[in-house]
Amino acid sequence: MVAYLIRRLINAVVTLLVVTLVTFGVFFLVPKATGSDPALLYIGKQADPIAVEGIRTKLGLNDPIIVQYWKFLKGIVAGRDYSNGPDITHCSAPCLGYTFKTNQEVWPILIHALPITISLAIGAAVIWVLMGVLFGVISALRRGTIWDRTVMTIALAGVSLPIYFTGLLALSIFVYGLGWLPNADYTPFFDNPAKWFTGLLMPWVTLAFLFAATYARLTRANMLETLGEDYIRTARAKGLKERTVIGKHGLRSGLTPLVTVFGLDLGALLGGAILTEAVFNLRGLGYWALNGIRTNDLPTILGVTLFAAFFIVIMNLIVDLLYGVIDPRVRLG
Amino acid sequence: MSISSSIGANQRPFLEVKDLTIRFETDDGIVQAVSGSSFTLEKGETLGIVGESGSGKSVTSLGVLGLHRTRSNAKVTGEIWLDDEELITAADEKVRLLRGGKMAMIFQDPLSAMHPYFTVGSQIVEAYRVHHPGTNKKVARERAIDMLARVGIPQPERRFNDYAHQFSGGMRQRAMIAMALVNDPQLLIADEPTTALDVTVQAQILDLIRDLQEEFGSAVIMITHDLGVVAELADEVLVMYGGKIIEKGPALDVFQNPQHPYTWGLLGSMPRLDRDVRERLTPVKGTPPSLINLPDGCAFHPRCPYAGRNGNRSFTDVPLLRDAGLGGEHLVACHLPPEERTKIFQQEVLPNL
Numbered sequence: 001m002v003a004y005l006i007r008r009l010i011n012a013v014v015t016l017l018v019v020t021l022v023t024f025g026v027f028f029l030v031p032k033a034t035g036s037d038p039a040l041l042y043i044g045k046q047a048d049p050i051a052v053e054g055i056r057t058k059l060g061l062n063d064p065i066i067v068q069y070w071k072f073l074k075g076i077v078a079g080r081d082y083s084n085g086p087d088i089t090h091c092s093a094p095c096l097g098y099t100f101k102t103n104q105e106v107w108p109i110l111i112h113a114l115p116i117t118i119s120l121a122i123g124a125a126v127i128w129v130l131m132g133v134l135f136g137v138i139s140a141l142r143r144g145t146i147w148d149r150t151v152m153t154i155a156l157a158g159v160s161l162p163i164y165f166t167g168l169l170a171l172s173i174f175v176y177g178l179g180w181l182p183n184a185d186y187t188p189f190f191d192n193p194a195k196w197f198t199g200l201l202m203p204w205v206t207l208a209f210l211f212a213a214t215y216a217r218l219t220r221a222n223m224l225e226t227l228g229e230d231y232i233r234t235a236r237a238k239g240l241k242e243r244t245v246i247g248k249h250g251l252r253s254g255l256t257p258l259v260t261v262f263g264l265d266l267g268a269l270l271g272g273a274i275l276t277e278a279v280f281n282l283r284g285l286g287y288w289a290l291n292g293i294r295t296n297d298l299p300t301i302l303g304v305t306l307f308a309a310f311f312i313v314i315m316n317l318i319v320d321l322l323y324g325v326i327d328p329r330v331r332l333g
Numbered sequence: 334m335s336i337s338s339s340i341g342a343n344q345r346p347f348l349e350v351k352d353l354t355i356r357f358e359t360d361d362g363i364v365q366a367v368s369g370s371s372f373t374l375e376k377g378e379t380l381g382i383v384g385e386s387g388s389g390k391s392v393t394s395l396g397v398l399g400l401h402r403t404r405s406n407a408k409v410t411g412e413i414w415l416d417d418e419e420l421i422t423a424a425d426e427k428v429r430l431l432r433g434g435k436m437a438m439i440f441q442d443p444l445s446a447m448h449p450y451f452t453v454g455s456q457i458v459e460a461y462r463v464h465h466p467g468t469n470k471k472v473a474r475e476r477a478i479d480m481l482a483r484v485g486i487p488q489p490e491r492r493f494n495d496y497a498h499q500f501s502g503g504m505r506q507r508a509m510i511a512m513a514l515v516n517d518p519q520l521l522i523a524d525e526p527t528t529a530l531d532v533t534v535q536a537q538i539l540d541l542i543r544d545l546q547e548e549f550g551s552a553v554i555m556i557t558h559d560l561g562v563v564a565e566l567a568d569e570v571l572v573m574y575g576g577k578i579i580e581k582g583p584a585l586d587v588f589q590n591p592q593h594p595y596t597w598g599l600l601g602s603m604p605r606l607d608r609d610v611r612e613r614l615t616p617v618k619g620t621p622p623s624l625i626n627l628p629d630g631c632a633f634h635p636r637c638p639y640a641g642r643n644g645n646r647s648f649t650d651v652p653l654l655r656d657a658g659l660g661g662e663h664l665v666a667c668h669l670p671p672e673e674r675t676k677i678f679q680q681e682v683l684p685n686l
Contacts, residue, residue: 230445236400237440238460238512239433252450328496329449 008320012313017073019309020302024069027298041296042100058082058089072097096306097299099292106303109288114307116186117284120207120276121269123200127208128215129262133255135212136219140254141246143224151216158213167206167279174202184280203280207273211265218258226254256326260319267315271308345414346373347552348397348520353411355389355396357404362625366392368576370411374569376519379546379553381567381584383560383599385621389576390556394522397554398438399428415520434464437518439542441525443505447497447512454493457481457512464516480511484541503534507541514545521546522554527562539565560603564588569662572596575622575632578654582663592657592665592674594637597682615685631668639677643668 079093096106272286292300401407440446457477481489598617619636658671
């Protein structure tokens with residue numbers, strides 16, 4: 001088990017290395033190939049050639065790509081110094097570099113954005129799992145009835161309607177129309193839990209609607225499959241109450257496959273819910289990702305990508321470990 | 334009326350199934366899974382139900398257990414009397430309490446019939462506690478371990494905590510039997526209990542069922558397509574085809590003097606070690622009928638080599654299950670006149686068996 005864990009952790013690190021390599025390659029090689037210059041992005045197009053050359057030296061853009069990559073990695077682990085003669089800027093570990101536009105350190109920006117994204121993702125996750133499973137089970141048990149059809153139609157709408165539609169609709173109804181909720185805003189949980197909750201409720205529900213729809217469909221399909229299994233017939237033949245048959249024997253195997261999907265979805269969301277954060281103007285990782293893309297800010301994009309990859313890899317690992325617990329047929333090792 | 338009902342009350346067999354009909358309404362049409370089945374069974378006796386896949390044998394047994402109640406598209410009519418209680422009209426809750434208690438079932442493939450995520454022990458404990466509410470876990474656990482030992486599982490305390498996939502096929506079926514027997518059922522239905530097992534294990538499992546039956550005095554319904562199993566265990570045999578009982582009688586009579594051409598076919602397709610090796614076994618030609626669209630007249634006529642020997646009745650009239658004319662309890666649903674049946678059997682069929 002310990003050996004397995006160590007192997008998986010090494011695996012995770014290697015995966016992250018590959019991700020950095022690929023993103024780094026894409027973001028620093030492509031400008032080279034297309035003839036655009038990262039130094040110009042940093043300093044502005046009308047800059048003095050001497051200043052541009054200074055920036056090049058400072059950012060190490062004249063070094064071979066391998067050396068640049070190595071310095072980037074070293075910066076994450078040990079921090080790095082950007083120097084241009086006497087002008088030395090120290091960026092302490094973990095260093096993801098400076099934003100091109102505002103010359104801020106990327107790491108602190110992302111770390112400050114992280115609680116917003118985590119709050120958004122986890123709150124939405126709770127809602128979508130509860131709703132998705134509840135409606136999925138109802139739909140499976142009432143298969144073919146008006147209940148099933150209603151739930152599945154709403155689910156279809158949920159899957160098809162984009163966030164920027166449902167989000168804006170929710171805003172216009174609940175904030176501007178009925179005035180039930182304050183405009184979406186992030187207040188740190190420990191400052192004021194009630195405000196944290198009301199400020200995030202609408203983004204949660206909007207985001208959860210999209211996922212709950214998928215989960216309802218998945219749950220329905222899994223439950224229908226499970227309820228057709230022989231062991232469900234056995235459970236009934238034992239004389240168990242229908243509630244136990246469904247609630248214990250059915251859900252236990254019907255929901256197990258959801259763990260995989262949930263882990264990946266949550267991992268992906270922790271890397272930033274770009275559309276939701278944009279619609280509700282929450283400055284989480286997704287906001288910075290969008291901002292980075294809009295302003296061609298390579299270090300920010302690189303940083304957000306790394307964060308996202310990190311969460312996916314970690315959630316994947318957690319899901320795999322969890323399977324060793326929830327499915328007795330899976331042996332880790 | 335009053336006379337017959339008082340006689341009925343005194344003499345009703347332990348299990349009496351009368352005119353049981355089970356239909357499923359599906360998108361493709363109505364599936365006539367079982368039509369007009371009647372049979373009886375006393376405690377300590379074994380009834381064998383034989384037939385091809387889709388002949389209605391499993392559906393019959395699931396109907397006795399009331400397992401169609403949860404399926405909204407199933408229509409069940411007729412009467413099922415178990416120990417003087419009618420089950421078809423009984424409340425769901427009442428049948429649920431009998432299920433797994435007074436009547437229990439052993440299923441065909443124990444790997445899929447046991448829950449993969451719960452330990453074998455906990456599944457047996459669960460079965461026990463449903464019917465013994467208020468029993469504490471320790472007592473139930475001891476009972477389960479006791480049952481595992483009883484069905485011949487070595488180291489039952491240790492195996493209690495194992496999952497179904499950690500058992501071998503034979504052990505798994507034993508565990509399944511332990512689960513079915515944990516509440517001392519008086520009616521045990523075994524639905525092809527040995528089909529998924531290899532031959533040596535099959536014999537052990539059949540011995541086990543027989544021993545346990547002697548010990549508990551239960552009535553057993555043995556559903557199988559393996560005539561060898563029936564010959565081994567059953568006191569009485571039902572042969573089913575297309576959802577109907579087409580031959581019924583004491584096991585010995587049905588084997589030694591089968592009356593229905595389909596039964597001849599079944600016997601002819603059985604490998605025999607005690608006879609000379611023939612080039613080929615004789616299968617029953619054709620395929621089982623669709624239960625949605627049964628052939629007119631005798632459902633077997635498209636496959637019957639003797640159809641039409643008695644005018645056109647095979648093609649138009651459904652044969653009724655009647656006294657085969659041999660004395661005793663032997664019944665058959667066939668249009669052939671008894672003398673001709675006997676002649677054909679003696680001259681054409683028997684030499685080839």
